[in-house]
Amino acid sequence: MASVTISDMRKSFGKHEVIHGVDIKIADGSFVALVGPSGCGKSTLLRMIAGLEEISAGELRIGERVVNELPSKDRDIAMVFQSYALYPHLTVAENMGFSLSLKKASKAETEERVGYAARTLGLEALLDRKPKQLSGGQRQRVAMGRAIVRDPQVFLFDEPLSNLDAKLRVQMRGEIKALHRRLATTTIYVTHDQVEAMTMADEIVVLRDGRVEQAGQPMDLYDAPANIFVAGFIGSPAMNFFAATIESVDTLRLEDGTAIPFSGGEGLAKDQRVSVGIRPEHLMLAPGGAPSKITLVEPTGPETLLTLEVGHAAVTMVSRERRRFTEGEIITIAPEPDRLHLFDPETGMRLPQRQ
Amino acid sequence: MLRPKRLGIALFKTVMVAIIAIWSLLPIAMIFISSFKFDREIFAVPFRLGFTPTFSNYVALWEQWGGFFSGLVNSLIITVFATVLAVLASAIAGYAYSRNRHPVLSSSAFFLIFIRLIPPIVITLPLFPVVNQLRLNDTHLVLIILYAAFFVSLGTLVMRTFIDQIPIEIDEAAHIDGASRLQVLRRLILPLSGQGMVAVAVFVIVFSWNEYLFALIFTTANARTAPIVISEMIGAIEGVQWGVLFAATSIQLLPVLLFVILAQKQLVAGLTAGSTKG
Ligand SMILES: Nc1ncnc2c1ncn2[C@@H]1O[C@H](COP(=O)(O)OP(=O)(O)OP(=O)(O)O)[C@@H](O)[C@H]1O
Ligand SMILES: [Mg+2]
Numbered sequence: 001m002a003s004v005t006i007s008d009m010r011k012s013f014g015k016h017e018v019i020h021g022v023d024i025k026i027a028d029g030s031f032v033a034l035v036g037p038s039g040c041g042k043s044t045l046l047r048m049i050a051g052l053e054e055i056s057a058g059e060l061r062i063g064e065r066v067v068n069e070l071p072s073k074d075r076d077i078a079m080v081f082q083s084y085a086l087y088p089h090l091t092v093a094e095n096m097g098f099s100l101s102l103k104k105a106s107k108a109e110t111e112e113r114v115g116y117a118a119r120t121l122g123l124e125a126l127l128d129r130k131p132k133q134l135s136g137g138q139r140q141r142v143a144m145g146r147a148i149v150r151d152p153q154v155f156l157f158d159e160p161l162s163n164l165d166a167k168l169r170v171q172m173r174g175e176i177k178a179l180h181r182r183l184a185t186t187t188i189y190v191t192h193d194q195v196e197a198m199t200m201a202d203e204i205v206v207l208r209d210g211r212v213e214q215a216g217q218p219m220d221l222y223d224a225p226a227n228i229f230v231a232g233f234i235g236s237p238a239m240n241f242f243a244a245t246i247e248s249v250d251t252l253r254l255e256d257g258t259a260i261p262f263s264g265g266e267g268l269a270k271d272q273r274v275s276v277g278i279r280p281e282h283l284m285l286a287p288g289g290a291p292s293k294i295t296l297v298e299p300t301g302p303e304t305l306l307t308l309e310v311g312h313a314a315v316t317m318v319s320r321e322r323r324r325f326t327e328g329e330i331i332t333i334a335p336e337p338d339r340l341h342l343f344d345p346e347t348g349m350r351l352p353q354r355q
Numbered sequence: 356m357l358r359p360k361r362l363g364i365a366l367f368k369t370v371m372v373a374i375i376a377i378w379s380l381l382p383i384a385m386i387f388i389s390s391f392k393f394d395r396e397i398f399a400v401p402f403r404l405g406f407t408p409t410f411s412n413y414v415a416l417w418e419q420w421g422g423f424f425s426g427l428v429n430s431l432i433i434t435v436f437a438t439v440l441a442v443l444a445s446a447i448a449g450y451a452y453s454r455n456r457h458p459v460l461s462s463s464a465f466f467l468i469f470i471r472l473i474p475p476i477v478i479t480l481p482l483f484p485v486v487n488q489l490r491l492n493d494t495h496l497v498l499i500i501l502y503a504a505f506f507v508s509l510g511t512l513v514m515r516t517f518i519d520q521i522p523i524e525i526d527e528a529a530h531i532d533g534a535s536r537l538q539v540l541r542r543l544i545l546p547l548s549g550q551g552m553v554a555v556a557v558f559v560i561v562f563s564w565n566e567y568l569f570a571l572i573f574t575t576a577n578a579r580t581a582p583i584v585i586s587e588m589i590g591a592i593e594g595v596q597w598g599v600l601f602a603a604t605s606i607q608l609l610p611v612l613l614f615v616i617l618a619q620k621q622l623v624a625g626l627t628a629g630s631t632k633g
Contacts, residue, residue, distance in 0.1 A: 071530070073534070077531065079531050081527070081528060085522065085525050085527065085528040087543060088547065089543075089546050089547055098529070099533050102532060102534055
């Protein structure tokens with residue numbers, strides 16, 4: 001196992017720079033998720049770590065070694081591809097043992113290591129099948145088995161679950177997590193699904209347009225997003241944003257005149273313009289709150305997702321109340337006063353708030 | 356139940372296929388049948404299917420034209436090696452074309468097509484003095500290299516199309532697994548592009564086995580191929596023995612025919628590579 005240190009790493013395709021100086025420190029044995037919208041450079045970054053894409057500038061260390069110039073095979077990493085990339089003409093056992101056969105490992109060693117991976121992943125019964133004869137979830141497991149057999153310093157995953165159906169995705173999520181707990185191999189996991197990132201990772205790195213927007217533990221990103229982008233990206237359904245001005249230390253006024261009580265605004269100037277972020281799950285039914293018209297009701301069972309019209313703005317709210325909501329109904333709502341997020345409307349950066 | 360219109364189309368297709376099959380197979384069948392007839396029966400009009408077959412032509416071929424059988428051996432050696440050479444070179448070049456993007460490669464791909472348009476003889480005749488100088492005249496090697504060379508351009512394009520269908524992630528996964536480029540080629544690309552290789556092989560085999568002109572130019576005795584011997588039979592001084600000639604032709608025809616039939620499935624897949632997904 002090893003740590004991974006990325007320093008001011010850049011990537012250009014021709015004249016077009018797509019990774020603009022990224023710094024990430026990944027501790028030995030940790031599970032890090034790279035998230036971000038499509039095209040932000042997640043795969044490119046991962047492929048640079050894997051040695052599949054040249055590093056245009058900057059430095060990449062695995063452990064103490066600088067590996068910029070090292071070919072993939074000497075970096076001691078294993079990668080699971082979105083398409084799984086299994087060798088179609090080889091059996092499951094041969095797929096998993098391919099790296100060993102290249103090394104001319106003994107038959108006994110190969111059997112032992114492939115057997116171990118197969119037991120870990122529940123693939124014993126499928127060892128003689130070809131990839132064509134497997135279901136999507138089974139292929140996914142074989143791809144992971146191939147990585148496990150290598151016993152690498154670092155696991156790299158590029159959206160490994162995106163080809164699976166929702167239920168299997170949740171199951172595999174748990175399995176990958178359990179596997180990581182067991183093997184404790186440093187893992188870098190690319191996904192565009194922030195729920196996956198939140199549930200699996202020790203640390204999340206949010207990327208946008210080839211830059212790191214924020215890196216930190218999942219709950220830190222949720223509780224204190226560094227800017228409007230991260231605030232909107234982490235959390236589902238996404239955060240609501242309003243333009244507002246600071247009226248006093250404990251009151252905000254929205255543009256439509258609604259006054260909102262809040263706490264922790266000691267450092268802010270009166271009349272300062274801010275962007276307020278309110279998570280849907282931090283809105284409550286409150287007598288005397290802002291009157292809102294329900295335009296859409298989506299019950300999921302434990303909670304109900306509401307789309308509301310407040311003034312002219314569309315607002316989403318998640319309610320856990322056991323109550324019937326009907327479309328067209330007017331309800332009054334207010335946010336939890338200590339759960340507001342304030343951002344500078346110009347820079348998009350989080351404003352200092354006492355928690 | 357087929358609707359009448361679909362039935363009509365099906366019928367039309369069957370008839371067309373039958374006509375084409377008869378059209379192309381009839382001469383072969385006639386040669387084959389005639390090789391079991393006595394000379395006087397061969398050109399009897401009308402052509403008769405009912406006759407007592409005789410092996411006398413084959414016996415005469417064996418006794419009088421031993422050169423034909425050593426010609427067959429030469430043909431076999433040349434065909435096998437030319438095919439192996441052309442298929443391997445095409446596969447390696449096709450792999451390079453498929454996996455690399457470079458302006459030089461794209462323009463040379465055009466060159467590969469262009470070069471097919473030049474009549475081979477234009478390039479080959481100037482080679483004659485060179486071959487002489489190298490003392491390669493009348494060796495298997497010169498024909499092996501020539502025949503292989505003729506098909507490397509087409510073969511490369513076929514193989515490239517084929518290898519393009521193998522997802523690049525498979526190469527990448529193998530590189531991460533520790534494979535060198537050569538290992539990727541040998542362990543993954545070649546086994547996965549077998550159909551393409553069969554298609555290329557068919558071209559080379561059919562051509563090398565039947566080729567006449569270059570064999571005539573570059574061989575005299577030792578490396579004489581079967582088609583050359585057959586042509587000598589036609590030009591024999593004491594008059595043509597048609598039965599023996601047809602016997603030789605039948606023997607000459609048989610291996611290629613068998614091979615093409617066996618390789619049919621792969622061949623079709625190879626020739627249509629790239630035209631459909633998956
Ligand atoms: N080989 C390439 N040549 C040129 N541009 C490329 C190449 N590969 C990626 N890019 C560009 O780099 C940027 C980042 O692509 P990348 O595939 O890393 O995004 P991603 O974050 O993985 O997106 P997704 O979630 O859709 O997979 C994109 O703008 C893409 O167009
Ligand atoms: Mg990607």
